[in-house]
Amino acid sequence: MLITSDSHTQLEDTLAKMAEAAELDQTRWNRLKSAYEAISKWLSEDSDFFEDAEIEIYPQGSVSIGTTTKPIGKSEFDLDVIIHIQLLSSNYEPQTIFNEVVRRLNENETYQKMSESKSRCVRLNYKGDFHLDVVPGCMVVVYDKNLIDIPDQKQKIWLRSCPRGYQAWFLDIANRVQLTFLEEAFSASKTEIEEYAKKKPLQRAVQLIKMRRNIYFNEQLENAPTSIVLTTLAAHFYEGQSSISETFEGILTQIRNHIETLYPNKPFKLPNPVNPEENLADMWEDKPELYRHFIAFIQQLSIDWRDLKASHDIVDESKLMKGLFGEEPYIKAMEAKANAVNHRRGNGLGILPSGIIVGKESEESLPIKPNTFYGD
Structure with missing residues (x-):
């Protein structure tokens, strides 16, 4: 971690560490991967419907683009995976595919106890870890491996989707910045760039917006804008800034201007960038009050920022940070900062002219005496 007297670098470092504290950690990611691979294996071993069908399973949504955030007041993450069944959707009724997935999962005693059928997915509840929404999908055409049809078993229709296409679209935009502000700061301090600093500003900004959304709508989550809406808007309005704070502020300003200039009284459409016929914000047309809640959220976030x-x-x-993004992520970020200071004290610390505290190995730094906490 960077320890610095520069206020902008301090803000960047804290924002990155807060987002990191709220995201899916590597240990839980490994458990998620094991979980969905086991599901794929179980479906593939079906001696009935899926016996001759090739099945591919992969994460979608926040997991696939690196923007996971833990819901407020819960230890479980809400995560999605796609069961990509190599069967043409045109050959099947949507409810047939959905029901066969449900049938096969219920033949497993473990899955049967933890499963809950939704409109477009089967939710598996790994208590204390994550809710895994298993979304089945079939091929649309044999020559396109990314385009899928998802069965909506309540409406009995196929819904066109392209989760891997969306992932590629988002990450392409996020990766437009080659060297982030934090990576540059680490390089300037001649220390190894830590993993938390390597995530792109757009990814961190989306995490922070969702963290604030969760707190703002904590008591009324049914009124909250969806993650796909916030993520898509953020990517649309991202202008390649290299710092998290500038990215966050730029996105927020652009969204607010878009609303106030063009759509102060009526909701706007938000086409899916990889399926323009789909309006990701169609819920605002059905329930205009949700759009009003969205406007209020953006206006208040602008004031708070x-x-x-x-x-x-x-x-x-510290009060503003906790109020905006949550007390737990802030405390974890400060704990990480304190641990980094203590660790480097043990190895010897130095301070650069810029105010950044680094290890004693830096030739340009001045030494800092270790703190024994006993006045010695």
Whole structure:
């Protein structure tokens, strides 16, 4: 972690660590991967419907683009995986495919106890870990491995989707910045770039927006804008900034201007970038009150962010950070900062002219005495 007296670098470092604290950790990611691979194996071993069907399973949504965030007040993450069944959707009724997936999962005693059928997925509840929404899908055409039809078993229709196409679209935009502000700061301090600093500013900004969304709508989550809407808007309005704070502020400003200039009183459509016929914000047309809640959320977030940027007192800043993005992520970020300081004290610390604290191996740094906490 970077320890620095520069306020902008401090803000960047704290924002990155808070987002990291709220995301799916590597241990849980490994459990998720094992879980969906086991599901794929179980379906593939079916001696009935799926016996001759090739099945591919892969994550979609926030897992696939690196923007996971833990819901407020829960230890479980809400995660999605696609069961890509290599059968043409045109040969089957949507409810047939859905029902066969349900049947096969219920033949497993473990899955049967943890499964819950939804409109477009089967939710498996790994208590204390994650809710895994298993979304079945079939090929649309044999020559396109990304395009799928998802069965909506309640409406009894196929819904066109392209989760891997969306993943590629988002990551292409996120990767437009080659060297992030934090990576540059690490390089300037001549220390190895830590993993948390390698994630792109767009990914971190989306995480922070969703973290704020979860807190703002905590008591009324049914009124909250969906993650796909927030993520798509963020990517649309991203202008390649290299820092998290500039990315966050730029996206927020662009969304607010878009609303106030063009759509102050009526909802706008948000085409799926990989399936333009799909309106990702169609819920606003069905329930206009949700659009009003979205506008209020963006307006309040703009005010709160302005207050944070204007605050320089460490006590006020900590209160604003906790209020915006959550007390737990903030505490974890500060704990990580403290641990980094103590670790480097043990190895010897130095300070660069810029104010960044680095290891003693840096030739340009001045030494900092270790703290024994006993006045020695």
